[in-house]
Amino acid sequence: MRGEHLRAHRAHHRVELGDGLAAERLASRRQRRHSETRDDILVAAREVLLERGAADLSLREIARRAGFSAGALYKYFDNKDDVIKALADSAMGALMEAFAQVPAGLPVEERAVELGLAYLEFARHNPEDVAVVTLHESVPAAPVTGEHQRVEETVIGVFRDGAAQGVFSMPAHEDAEFMAYGAWALVQGLATLEQRQRPEVAARLRDSQRRLLQAFVNGLKSDWSASA
Numbered sequence: 001m002r003g004e005h006l007r008a009h010r011a012h013h014r015v016e017l018g019d020g021l022a023a024e025r026l027a028s029r030r031q032r033r034h035s036e037t038r039d040d041i042l043v044a045a046r047e048v049l050l051e052r053g054a055a056d057l058s059l060r061e062i063a064r065r066a067g068f069s070a071g072a073l074y075k076y077f078d079n080k081d082d083v084i085k086a087l088a089d090s091a092m093g094a095l096m097e098a099f100a101q102v103p104a105g106l107p108v109e110e111r112a113v114e115l116g117l118a119y120l121e122f123a124r125h126n127p128e129d130v131a132v133v134t135l136h137e138s139v140p141a142a143p144v145t146g147e148h149q150r151v152e153e154t155v156i157g158v159f160r161d162g163a164a165q166g167v168f169s170m171p172a173h174e175d176a177e178f179m180a181y182g183a184w185a186l187v188q189g190l191a192t193l194e195q196r197q198r199p200e201v202a203a204r205l206r207d208s209q210r211r212l213l214q215a216f217v218n219g220l221k222s223d224w225s226a227s228a
């Protein structure tokens with residue numbers, strides 16, 4: 001009797017274990033489908049955003065291109081701002097991967113230049129991601145993404161480190177954000193200029209980008225308080 005009881009208990013345990021594994025696999029498949037569907041929606045949203053801009057981004061048009069009803073989109077995103085945030089988060093995450101290739105141990109002035117070159121290389125190969133980032137930044141009261149904060153901290157951080165080490169000189173009323181703003185404007189301008197030129201002109205521009213970034217960084221070492 002005892003042996004039969006043990007066999008029955010083991011059989012029951014195997015059934016419970018099998019049911020648990022089946023439920024786990026089902027949940028995993030549902031989660032995977034949810035993630036894949038969300039990605040499909042974002043692909044369509046990216047197309048619409050780049051064609052129409054943030055102001056004219058239409059959830060109905062996104063749904064149409066993704067093959068969903070407009071109502072079905074709300075299972076994945078709360079509103080239009082949520083869609084823009086997700087797109088920007090993805091683009092900024094890709095940019096952070098490019099920044100991560102810059103060695104952390106470089107002298108701070110070299111690191112600032114290499115981060116700028118990493119952005120330019122990223123923009124060269126991922127112009128749509130850069131366009132998404134730019135559109136996100138142009139939206140009033142756009143939700144700040146986690147990846148956006150990481151990018152900002154990376155860029156501002158290198159200038160904060162330079163100021164703390166005495167490498168960069170700046171008046172007391174200025175700060176690291178001021179320098180980072182100038183650097184960001186410079187690399188975005190260089191990226192845009194390169195994209196809009198003929199291939200042979202763009203190649204010449206690429207040859208000068210390192211020197212331009214070095215000139216900007218070297219300028220931060222000067223005494224800004226001195227009169228012209």
